[in-house]
Amino acid sequence: MMVAGCDVGSLTSKAVIMGDGKIVASVIIKSKARPGDSADAAMGQALSKAGLSMNDIACCVGTGYGRDRISFVKEAVTEIACHAKGAQWLVPSARTVIDIGGQDCKAMRLDARGNMVKFTANDKCASGTGRFLEVMARVLHVELDDLGTLSASSRSAITLASACTVWAQADVIQHLNSGVPVADIAAGINSAMASRMSVIVNNIGFERDVVMTGGVAKNAGVVAALEKLLGLRIKRVTRADPQLAGAIGAALIAGERAQGGKS
């Protein structure tokens, strides 16, 4: 039985098709202006990769900020619940999940069965979100994906005085103008990001194992800085791309629904 999950985020949209508990196909694309168009494009590409049509999918669940605008889903579930579900599939020992999305960041606590029992989120401010890193990468004229690797060669990371994205951007420009190496600025940006994350993780109270999902989980600089701040090792996701966690969670929920699970 094939099931699918579609996660329409503010920056990227993801689609995952699963069969027999395995990922059959997955896609990550840049989100379009309309959430419905993003979902159609992502799922269309995933189906094409898998050589399937929508008729072959027993159930599809939508998630992400555009979840209510997806035409082909049976149900819309929050990205909070989907990331929790997806993270537990990716790392079964996960009890705390940190997800940094394009326009929010959240931390979730899971029980031993992987049910989300508690969550907290910052969705009022760009600070500590994927958008923060995107803005900073643009100022540095580097690719977003390179921010993490760049910071590895830093010798003396800068400190950003403000948590505000706009003022931090002004800080970064000031450092660039002063000739500070880009690696040190990148390291400072990653640390600032981790610092904001640590606030919400401490706020919810973490329990091992801690797992990071979302696109920012692929930024080694942020992960390392957060590990330092929390004083623990964050369990790496290796089973699949951590950015797919929401869509995987949605597909897993779709599987439960297809088997008559509660909706």
Next chain:
Amino acid sequence: MNQYAGISLFDDLLAEPLNRLAEQAMGEGRVPVGYTCSYVPETLLSAGKLFPVRLRAPGIAGTEMADTYMSNVICSYTKSLLEFAIGGAYDRLGGVVFTANCDHMRRLMDNLEYLRKPAFSHTLDVPHKRGGPALDWFTEELKMLADKMSAHFGVSAAGDDLAAAIRSRNAFAEALRAIGDLRKLDPPLITGGEFHRVMIASLVSPKDLLMPLVEDFRRRAVERGGVGPYRARIMVAGGELDDLSFIDVIESQGGLVVADRFCTGSLPGLEPVPESGDPLRAIAQHTLYKVLCPRMMEEFDEREEAIRQTALEYRADGVIIQAIKFCDTWGVEGSTLTAALRSAGIPVLRLEREYRHGGEGQLRTRVQAFIESMGK
């Protein structure tokens, strides 16, 4: 969740700071008196030709003018009122009565008096504790207000006249309470959004003119039968909340709001004011003992117990604690209350909001995730 079509009558009453019923009463020579806090007894402001109007700023789009007079750490409720006041929205009120309950409200009062110079304004000093001396003090405070109103408006706010106002108030509160009780049923006969509209309308309309609408609503709600479907029964607690969309958004995610404990809600203030004894003292006692605001000292346990008992009585699956950003009173209370309720096994979602409606996408996600986290 579908709402009874007739609820639009209440929507119409909530679109302006002074609605058509207030206009009708004013056309009959009656005088609206504005107020901003549950510690201002509505019953006292109902003396003779007066009727109380809780100040709101419906449809406010921004607070550009108020921002120049109030700092950026002042709550958006008081700023919104000042913005409307500067624009003349409250100029037709006969007067305003404030309480000195928080600094934000005090700054509103200062600026309003400075900028608009209302013909009648009064600030009630409310004790931070209860007990005999506090009751004496608050009764005296109300006496000063009553005397000042009598002198300014020529109304009698004492003795038999005030006792009659208490009886009218109690009859109206009983009608509201009967509607509120419809939320206890399973399924409830009304939505939280409907009840919220009725409650807010009751705070901004002359009660005698609103009564037929309230009775008609109850009759139709009973005839209609249960509302639903819903995923979870929710109680909403916290500070000032007159944004109609807020509860609608919660209910759009399947969280039926069956109970409330916030400044502009129903619980527990709808209980009757004692009809025997000195009416002014009875009003003072009812106000001091029923409002249950976190500005009072040494009463946390009672407030928490009231919320727990209400959640139990109305079979709420979880509690949403909402407060406007920068509200010091609820900002502090919210933290302790969240911890206490969670310790008691009650799921809690804490939400910070602005006075005017916004951030609906985030609100939907949080509420839906809250319901999901309860396994509903």
